[in-house]
Amino acid sequence: DIVMTQSPDSLAVSLGERATINCKSSQSVLYSSDNRNYFGWYQQKPGQPPKLLIKWASIREFGVPDRFSGSGSGTDFTLTITSLQAEDVAVYYCQQYYSVPLTFGQGTKVEIK
Amino acid sequence: QLQLQESGPGLVKPSETLSLTCTVSGDSISSSSYYWGWIRQPPGKGLEWIGSLHYDGNTDYNPSLGSRVTISVDTSRTQFSLRLSSVTGADTAVYYCARLLSTGIYGRGFFDYWGQGTLVTVSS
Numbered sequence: 598d599i600v601m602t603q604s605p606d607s608l609a610v611s612l613g614e615r616a617t618i619n620c621k622s623s624q625s626v627l628y629s630s631d632n633r634n635y636f637g638w639y640q641q642k643p644g645q646p647p648k649l650l651i652k653w654a655s656i657r658e659f660g661v662p663d664r665f666s667g668s669g670s671g672t673d674f675t676l677t678i679t680s681l682q683a684e685d686v687a688v689y690y691c692q693q694y695y696s697v698p699l700t701f702g703q704g705t706k707v708e709i710k
Numbered sequence: 711q712l713q714l715q716e717s718g719p720g721l722v723k724p725s726e727t728l729s730l731t732c733t734v735s736g737d738s739i740s741s742s743s744y745y746w747g748w749i750r751q752p753p754g755k756g757l758e759w760i761g762s763l764h765y766d767g768n769t770d771y772n773p774s775l776g777s778r779v780t781i782s783v784d785t786s787r788t789q790f791s792l793r794l795s796s797v798t799g800a801d802t803a804v805y806y807c808a809r810l811l812s813t814g815i816y817g818r819g820f821f822d823y824w825g826q827g828t829l830v831t832v833s834s
Contacts, residue, residue, distance in 0.1 A: 598773075628815075635813065637820040639757075646806055646824035647757065658822070690757055694818045698772045699759040 599623050599693050603702035609710040616678040618705045620691035625671045628695065635695035638667055638676045641704075642687045650689075651676065683709060712736040714807050714825035722801075722832050728794040732807030732825060739787045740765045745810035745819060748781060748792045750803040751827070758803075762810050762817055763790055770817040797832045804829050 600623040610616040626635045634654035639647040649658045651667035654674055664679045678685055686709060691702040718730035732746070739746060747762035761771040763781040771779050780793045794801060805828055808821040 635818060639821075646808075646827050647821070648824070649820060649822050652820050652822075692757075692820065694813060694820050697770050697817050698774070699762075699818075701757040701759070703756045 598698055599626065599696060599700050601691050601693055601700050601702040603689075603691060603705045605705060606703070607706040607708065609708045610678075610681045611710045612683065613680050614710075616681050616685070616707055618676040618689050618707070620669075620674045620676070620702050622672045622674075622693055622695075624695075626693045626695035627671050634670055634674070635693060636669075636674055637692050637694065638665075638674075639690045639692065639701075640685075640687045641690065647690060678707070681707070681709070712809065712823045714809065714823060716805060716807050716825045716828040718828060718830070720829060720831060722797055722830060723834050724798055724832055725796055728792070728797050728801060728805075728830055728832075730792045730805055730807075730828065730830070731789050732791070733789050734809075735788070737809075739783055739790060743812055745770075745812055745817065746781075746783070746790045747808050747810045747821065749806045749808055749821070749824075750801075751806070752800075752803045760792065760794075760805075764817075768816070799832050802830065802832045 604619045636654045638651040641647040655667045688704045713735045715733045745762040748760040763769045778795045783790045807825045809823040810819040812819045
């Protein structure tokens with residue numbers, strides 16, 4: 598199984614400041630035949646299901662604000678929220694879809710400082 | 711607009727079988743581009759993929775659940791189901807059904823639509 602490890606477990610950021618979440622996979626999720634990272638990010642607000650934010654490591658899902666961006670390749674990935682808004686308070690999860698079983702990170706809780 | 715809705719008992723006794731149904735509206739299960747999956751989340755914890763199904767009947771399951779899990783699609787192609795046998799307290803969780811957009815590689819993809827989830831408690 599590919600183990601996904603997020604850091605930090607939680608962070609508190611002031612409104613308007615940058616939030617950075619990291620995710621490391623135990624093996625590369627870069628598929629050589631198409632040169633794509635089989636990796637995504639989700640946002641889960643309290644009492645709601647997860648919502649897909651980023652797919653293929655860096656492609657925002659339709660309707661996701663451009664303050665959310667994804668980067669990285671291979672085994673190391675980053676989700677950046679520039680200019681944190683109050684509505685961004687949530688738990689963020691990474692997911693690999695390179696191999697079965699599909700696996701998620703343990704989650705990173707983002708709060709307002 | 712695609713919608714998914716989980717339904718089933720909210721309380722299951724230990725050693726019994728958990729059965730949930732996901733009703734899909736706004737789209738057909740019979741599309742080669744998608745799989746349909748179940749994910750669970752124990753209270754206050756993270757997400758665990760349970761398994762996924764393609765309309766042609768092909769399935770993938772999380773090995774951590776062993777042979778306890780079965781996912782199937784009904785003949786109307788508007789619902790798919792989860793059965794988890796021999797449940798214990800560790801199976802208490804919110805269970806989500808979701809659509810998996812296939813990458814073109816069998817069973818691999820990301821979840822682009824989710825149901826609201828249903829809490830299943832295992833207790834006598």
